[in-house]
Amino acid sequence: MSLLISMKKYLLTLLMAGLGLVILFPLIVTVVNSLTSRQEIALNYASVGSGSSGAAFTEFVNLKLIPDQVSYEQYITLLVESPRFLLMFWNSVFMVVPIIIGQTVVASLASYALSKLQFRGREPIFLVYLLTMLMPFQVTLVPNYLIADKMGLLNHVSAIIWPGVFAAFGVFLLRQFMMQIPYAYIEAGKLDGAGHLLIFLKIIVPMIKPGFSALVILLFVDYWNMIEQPLIFLDDPFMQPLSIYLSRINEGELGIAFAASVLYMAPMVLLFLYAESYLVQGVQLSGIKG
Amino acid sequence: MKLASYQHWLRKDWAVACLFLAPSIIGFTLFYLLPFLMSLLYSLMDGTVNGQFVGMYNYQELLASDSFKKATMNTFTFSLVSVPLILSLSLGVALLLNQPLFLRQWLRTAYVMPLVVPVASTVLMWQILFDWNGTMNGLRELLGYERIDWMKSEAARYVVVLVYVWKNLGYNVLLFLAGLQQIPKDYYETAQIEGAGGWTQFRITLIYLTPMMFFVTLMSLIHSFKVFRETYLIAGDYPHDSIYFLQHYMNNRFVSLDIPKLTAAASLMAGGMLMLVFVLFTIERKHRQYMEQ
Numbered sequence: 054m055s056l057l058i059s060m061k062k063y064l065l066t067l068l069m070a071g072l073g074l075v076i077l078f079p080l081i082v083t084v085v086n087s088l089t090s091r092q093e094i095a096l097n098y099a100s101v102g103s104g105s106s107g108a109a110f111t112e113f114v115n116l117k118l119i120p121d122q123v124s125y126e127q128y129i130t131l132l133v134e135s136p137r138f139l140l141m142f143w144n145s146v147f148m149v150v151p152i153i154i155g156q157t158v159v160a161s162l163a164s165y166a167l168s169k170l171q172f173r174g175r176e177p178i179f180l181v182y183l184l185t186m187l188m189p190f191q192v193t194l195v196p197n198y199l200i201a202d203k204m205g206l207l208n209h210v211s212a213i214i215w216p217g218v219f220a221a222f223g224v225f226l227l228r229q230f231m232m233q234i235p236y237a238y239i240e241a242g243k244l245d246g247a248g249h250l251l252i253f254l255k256i257i258v259p260m261i262k263p264g265f266s267a268l269v270i271l272l273f274v275d276y277w278n279m280i281e282q283p284l285i286f287l288d289d290p291f292m293q294p295l296s297i298y299l300s301r302i303n304e305g306e307l308g309i310a311f312a313a314s315v316l317y318m319a320p321m322v323l324l325f326l327y328a329e330s331y332l333v334q335g336v337q338l339s340g341i342k343g
Numbered sequence: 344m345k346l347a348s349y350q351h352w353l354r355k356d357w358a359v360a361c362l363f364l365a366p367s368i369i370g371f372t373l374f375y376l377l378p379f380l381m382s383l384l385y386s387l388m389d390g391t392v393n394g395q396f397v398g399m400y401n402y403q404e405l406l407a408s409d410s411f412k413k414a415t416m417n418t419f420t421f422s423l424v425s426v427p428l429i430l431s432l433s434l435g436v437a438l439l440l441n442q443p444l445f446l447r448q449w450l451r452t453a454y455v456m457p458l459v460v461p462v463a464s465t466v467l468m469w470q471i472l473f474d475w476n477g478t479m480n481g482l483r484e485l486l487g488y489e490r491i492d493w494m495k496s497e498a499a500r501y502v503v504v505l506v507y508v509w510k511n512l513g514y515n516v517l518l519f520l521a522g523l524q525q526i527p528k529d530y531y532e533t534a535q536i537e538g539a540g541g542w543t544q545f546r547i548t549l550i551y552l553t554p555m556m557f558f559v560t561l562m563s564l565i566h567s568f569k570v571f572r573e574t575y576l577i578a579g580d581y582p583h584d585s586i587y588f589l590q591h592y593m594n595n596r597f598v599s600l601d602i603p604k605l606t607a608a609a610s611l612m613a614g615g616m617l618m619l620v621f622v623l624f625t626i627e628r629k630h631r632q633y634m635e636q
Contacts, residue, residue: 219370
């Protein structure tokens with residue numbers, strides 16, 4: 054019997070690991086290609102995009118998991134020889150960090166009101182937040198553009214940062230977390246003579262730390278990858294974030310694109326490995342009550 | 344007496360709530376609500392500058408436009424197919440991952456990794472795999488099938504669904520796992536003592552997972568709209584008909600400065616979302632009432 058159980062355990066692990074490998078496959082290929090010399094990449098992927106027109110050209114892409122020769126030249130090119138890459142890396146950082154900090158602060162205050170305070174119109178307000186959260190960026194594209202223009206924000210990072218700070222997602226997520234905290238905690242705080250601000254800072258904020266971690270990760274991933282907003286709001290190519298740079302080099306030089314992808318992913322992967330347990334904890338908390 | 348103190352409560356909280364909500368509401372109104380209302384207004388006019396009120400004219404034009412109909416159908420079908428698909432797949436994976444097995448932490452991390460892969464890198468891999476001369480066609484020819492022009496045929500639809508599932512499966516699995524771990528073990532034990540089979544056990548799981556399901560559905564829906572980023576980067580403004588989404592349509596109206604059609608389309612989409620959220624909320628409320636009985 055126990056042999057049967059452990060057999061099952063092995064088989065299941067094997068199956069799930071297989072699925073894991075399939076899912077990770079694109080990442081593995083990207084990392085491998087980033088360590089392959091430019092010539093080899095050019096040779097392997099020569100036929101990409103050449104289409105079906107040339108009937109004689111039936112050569113397939115040569116997907117290799119072990120390069121002929123390991124080479125760091127792509128990384129050297131990016132980090133030493135092209136200041137553009139580093140510039141745009143910092144562009145991204147200076148957009149994403151203010152958005153994360155701002156949205157966390159603004160949204161945590163709002164979600165305290167929407168989860169722990171009793172007042173009329175609480176549910177409708179939340180519903181409006183929820184609704185905008187679901188809208189794709191394109192829905193309010195025009196008026197957003199006009200407002201940014203009126204406020205003189207166009208072609209400046211603040212045209213991207215401000216809407217990010219006030220986006221509804223943080224309110225939605227943090228409210229889920231705060232709903233889990235029993236009302237008794239707030240009563241207790243009141244008995245001790247604390248006002249709402251003190252209760253918020255001393256009781257609620259420490260209790261929803263997992264919620265903050267989850268929010269930070271999800272916001273980072275989302276804004277680190279933004280494409281539409283910078284394309285619309287920023288004209289100056291030197292102000293564009295790394296996400297735009299990356300999608301541009303794809304067209305030109307395939308060789309560098311892989312190393313750029315790896316460098317671009319690195320901050321997210323590190324943040325993720327560091328904070329994934331919080332993400333799960335946080336999610337667990339928020340799951341008790343939808 | 345009790346009522347009076349309750350009313351007092353209501354008023355006291357209202358003042359505090361205003362303070363807590365103020366920063367968010369002000370910014371939210373300025374950058375989201377106001378734009379949305381303006382958009383609604385523009386949808387009834389023939390232009391943003393000195394526009395004349397034209398009533399429902401823009402909507403009539405819009406509904407007569409083939410490309411709008413196509414985009415709406417595609418967006419609708421895509422969400423209708425891919426959201427239930429990813430929900431059931433991720434629930435299945437979460438259930439398997441919840442069994443006794445080795446390396447659980449590592450597997451969980453592996454599944455969720457695609458979430459951090461940059462859009463541009465996804466697109467790069469997409470090209471390598473689904474190009475006319477790509478790996479997928481290589482495999483097909485090896486197995487004796489004809490090549491498929493993935494991105495320029497009906498097959499494009501399935502490729503987009505695949506990328507969507509690949510990217511978001513892990514996060515949903517994570518959420519479902521968290522939900523599963525909160526179902527008290529004794530529910531299953533009681534059911535077992537009462538002689539319940541596997542099907543009843545699964546039903547217990549489903550019922551207790553419903554609140555989480557609500558959350559995951561919302562997230563999956565948002566993500567199903569975000570797949571536009573990848574689609575846009577790989578196939579540009581005018582992709583194959585089968586993957587021409589509402590966002591493409593709106594983007595193209597923006598580029599051609601056709602504001603009346605753009606805003607009318609945006610309003611209709613918002614209306615659709617409103618209905619959807621309403622349905623989801625009703626289901627959730629029904630469920631909660633059922634649970635409380």
